[in-house]
Amino acid sequence: MDIVRCVSCDGYGWFEDDDGEAQDCDWCGGIGYVYRAADGLDSRIPPEDYEKVSAQLETLETQRLRDLGYTGEAKKPWEQKIRQRKS
Numbered sequence: 001m002d003i004v005r006c007v008s009c010d011g012y013g014w015f016e017d018d019d020g021e022a023q024d025c026d027w028c029g030g031i032g033y034v035y036r037a038a039d040g041l042d043s044r045i046p047p048e049d050y051e052k053v054s055a056q057l058e059t060l061e062t063q064r065l066r067d068l069g070y071t072g073e074a075k076k077p078w079e080q081k082i083r084q085r086k087s
Contacts, residue, residue: 001035001036001037001038002035002036003033003034003035003036003045003053003056003057003060004033004034004035004036004042005032005033005060005064006025006027006028006031006032006033006034006042007027007042008025008026008027008028009025009027009028009032011032011033011060011061011064012025012032013025013028013030013031013032014030027042027044028044028045029044029045029047031045031050031057032061032064033045033057033060033061062074
């Protein structure tokens with residue numbers, strides 16, 4: 001099966017409800033991508049598959065950001081200032 005951008009959330013993994021609150025996409029479960037079978041049917045990627053498809057998802061997400069005009073590089077979690085703050 002191929003992995004494609006979720007048609008419901010366009011790869012964002014979430015949407016805003018009527019109150020402006022972020023909600024995970026029901027189609028993809030919040031990851032922004034789904035499996036597409038040869039017959040064209042989409043299905044959610046099960047959590048047990050995340051590890052084996054993580055590199056492909058990362059590549060697809062990088063391409064999605066490039067399509068939006070983003071030219072930077074992703075920071076590793078330990079490089080992100082928000083995660084370096086002490087509780």
